[in-house]
Amino acid sequence: MATKQRRNKILIVDDEWQAGIVKAVTRRLEQEGWEAVTINPGPGRRSGDEFESAALFAIEEQRPDGVLLDVRFGEHRDDRFKGLEILQKIVADHPRLPVLMFTQYAQGPERETAVRGTLRWDAQVDFIDKLASPEEVVLRLRRLIGRSPETIAIGDRIVVDTRAQVVYVKKDSGQETVNDIQGMKFEILRELAATWFRSPGELVPFGRLERYSEGEDARASLRVRIREIKDSLGEALGVRFGADDLIINIRGHGYRLVAPRA
Amino acid sequence: MVILGGIVALAVAPVFGNRLFTVLWGVEPLTYLGAVAVIIGLGFVSISYLVMRPANAGAAQGGSVPIDMAQWSRTTLQYFELFHHDLGRPLRRILGKERELRAMLAAGEINQSPAVKDLLDEIERQAPNFRLMMSNIQVLIQLESPESPAELQPVEPAQVVRRIVDRYSAVASEAGKEVTWWAEPAEFGIIYTDSSAIEHVVANLVDNAVRFATTHVEVKLTRNPTHFFIRVWDDGPGLPAQYRPHVFDRGWTPEAARGQEKTSSGLGLFIARTLARRYGGELTVEAVTAPSPDHHTAFLLSLPLGPGANGSSN
Known part of the structure; x- marks a missing residue:
C-alpha cells in the first residue's frame, strides 16, 4: 500500500455531545472517512469552564485539523456565550486552526459580525446553525479545512483517484478500473469531481472544461467527451446515464456533476 | 341629565308639591342619604368622563406619552431570543432522534420499510422551513425598528x-x-x-x-x-x-x-x-x-x- 493520506481529525466541543443531533454529525464525519473526537470532561463535569480546559488541552494533545465548537454551554446564564470565550482562546493560540461554530439563529448574524470584528481578518472561523443537516456541516468543514482528498468518492460506487489518475467503480465482485477514462477525459472528470466535492451545487463553466478539448469546435468536442465518460461509467456499472444523470448540462453555461442515486 | 332632571322637578313642583312633600316625609331618613350619595356618585362619573375624554384622545394621537420604539424593538427581540431557545431545544431533540433513526435504518438495524423513510424525509424537510420561519420573524421585528439598517x-x-x-x-x-x-x-x-x-x-x-x-x-x-x-x-x-x-x-x-x-x-x-x-x-x-x-x-x-x-x- 502506498503512503496513506492522514485522516482529517475533527474535535467536537459541545456539552450536548450525547444528544442525537451531535451524534448524527459524528457519525456522518466518520462516514466521510474523518476521525471525530468528542470532548468529555468527565462524569459530572458539565460547566463551561470544564469544557474549556478539556478542549484547550485536547487541541495541544491531539492536533486536530478542525474544531466544531458550540456557542452555548448548558442553561446557566454565564455560559450562554461561553463558546465565544473558548473561540477567542483557541484563535489566540492557534490562529490557523479552522473552527466551525455551532450557533442558534437568534444569536445569529449580529453576534457573528461582532465576533468577526474581534478576530483577525484571515481567521479560519465560520458559523453554522445547530439545526443544519449533518451533510451541511460536512460541506462547511470541507471548505474550511480546504484540503481536497486524493480520492473522491462520487456516491457509493464511483471513485476518482487523483494521485494515480484512475477512475474505478465498486461492484459486488470487487473494484474495477475504468480504463476508457484517461488523459483529457480524466482531467474533465477530475475537474467536475473536485468542484462537486467542495461545493456540490456549483456549476463548472464551459471555459474551464474546454481547456481539455481540442479541435475547431471545442464545445462540441467537450460534449462528445462528456457523453463518452458517462457511457464508460454506465457500462462499468451496468446502468445507462441519461441527460439528467451524473453530469448534467446547464444550457449555455457549463456542466455539473450529480451523485448517482443509490 | 342631572340638570335636565332638576328643571323638570322645578316645573312640576307647584302641581305635585304639597302631596309629594307629605309622602317624602314618610320615607326613612337613611334612604335620603343613599339617594344623595347616588346622585353625587353619578355626577362625579359624568364629570370625570367629560373631563378625561379629550385627554385620552390626545394621548392616542401620540402627543403626551412618547413610546420608545427602539426600546420596544430591543425588548421584543430579547423575548424572541428566549422563545427561540426554548423552541429550539425540543426541536433539536426531535431532529436528533430522526437522524439517529435514519442512521439505524441505513445500517440495517431496523426494518427498512420505504414508508418509514418517507416519514423521516418529511420530518427532515420541515427543519429548514423552521430555520427560515424563525429568521423571518426575527427580521420582521428588526424591520419594525426605527433604527437604521446594519452597517455595510x-x-x-x-x-x-x-x-x-x-x-x-x-x-x-x-x-x-x-x-x-x-x-x-x-x-x-x-x-x-x-x-x-x-x-x-x-x-x-x-x-x-x-x-x-x-x-x-x-x-x-x-x-x-x-x-x-x-x-x-x-x-x-x-x-x-x-x-x-x-x-x-x-x-x-x-x-x-x-x-x-x-x-x-x-x-x-x-x-x-x-x-x-x-x-x-x-x-x-x-x-x-x-x-x-x-x-x-x-x-x-x-x-x-x-x-x-x-x-x-x-
Whole structure:
C-alpha cells in the first residue's frame, strides 16, 4: 500500500455531545472517512469552564485539523456565550486552526459580525446553525479545512483517484478500473469531481472544461467527451446515464456533476 | 341629565308639591342619604368622563406619552431570543432522534420499510422551513425598528449563495430536484453590503423555488458597473399572471388565493422585497406558465454594489 493520506481529525466541543443531533454529525464525519473526537470532561463535569480546559488541552494533545465548537454551554446564564470565550482562546493560540461554530439563529448574524470584528481578518472561523443537516456541516468543514482528498468518492460506487489518475467503480465482485477514462477525459472528470466535492451545487463553466478539448469546435468536442465518460461509467456499472444523470448540462453555461442515486 | 332632571322637578313642583312633600316625609331618613350619595356618585362619573375624554384622545394621537420604539424593538427581540431557545431545544431533540433513526435504518438495524423513510424525509424537510420561519420573524421585528439598517461590510456574494445551496441541496435531492448555481464572472469579487440581509432574501427565494420546481432550480449571480443581481429560477408550472401582483403582499400564499389551507406563512417574499428596498435595491418576478414548454418562475434581486466595491471584472 502506498503512503496513506492522514485522516482529517475533527474535535467536537459541545456539552450536548450525547444528544442525537451531535451524534448524527459524528457519525456522518466518520462516514466521510474523518476521525471525530468528542470532548468529555468527565462524569459530572458539565460547566463551561470544564469544557474549556478539556478542549484547550485536547487541541495541544491531539492536533486536530478542525474544531466544531458550540456557542452555548448548558442553561446557566454565564455560559450562554461561553463558546465565544473558548473561540477567542483557541484563535489566540492557534490562529490557523479552522473552527466551525455551532450557533442558534437568534444569536445569529449580529453576534457573528461582532465576533468577526474581534478576530483577525484571515481567521479560519465560520458559523453554522445547530439545526443544519449533518451533510451541511460536512460541506462547511470541507471548505474550511480546504484540503481536497486524493480520492473522491462520487456516491457509493464511483471513485476518482487523483494521485494515480484512475477512475474505478465498486461492484459486488470487487473494484474495477475504468480504463476508457484517461488523459483529457480524466482531467474533465477530475475537474467536475473536485468542484462537486467542495461545493456540490456549483456549476463548472464551459471555459474551464474546454481547456481539455481540442479541435475547431471545442464545445462540441467537450460534449462528445462528456457523453463518452458517462457511457464508460454506465457500462462499468451496468446502468445507462441519461441527460439528467451524473453530469448534467446547464444550457449555455457549463456542466455539473450529480451523485448517482443509490 | 342631572340638570335636565332638576328643571323638570322645578316645573312640576307647584302641581305635585304639597302631596309629594307629605309622602317624602314618610320615607326613612337613611334612604335620603343613599339617594344623595347616588346622585353625587353619578355626577362625579359624568364629570370625570367629560373631563378625561379629550385627554385620552390626545394621548392616542401620540402627543403626551412618547413610546420608545427602539426600546420596544430591543425588548421584543430579547423575548424572541428566549422563545427561540426554548423552541429550539425540543426541536433539536426531535431532529436528533430522526437522524439517529435514519442512521439505524441505513445500517440495517431496523426494518427498512420505504414508508418509514418517507416519514423521516418529511420530518427532515420541515427543519429548514423552521430555520427560515424563525429568521423571518426575527427580521420582521428588526424591520419594525426605527433604527437604521446594519452597517455595510465587505461580502463575497458567491460565498452567500454557496451556503444557501449547501443548505437546500440535500433537501432538494431527497425530492428528486437539483439546485445549480454559478457566477458570471466566475471570480466575482467583493462588494459592500449587509450579508445577513442578502442571505435572508436569497434563502427565501431558494426555499420557494425548491418547493415549486419540477426538477431544477438555478441561481445565477451577475453584475454590472453599479449593481449586482441574483436570479433564482425554477422549472415549475410558473406563477399565474393573476397572482403576480400579489406575490409580495404580506401573508399572501397561492393556497390562500385558492381558498385552501396555507402551507407557509406568506411572509417570505414580503420580507425579501422589504429588505431589498431597504438597501436601495429591488425584487421582481417574471414567469411563463404551463402548458408552454418554457414554463418557469424567476425572481430577480438587484442591489447596489455599495461604495468602494472592487471586482476583477471591472
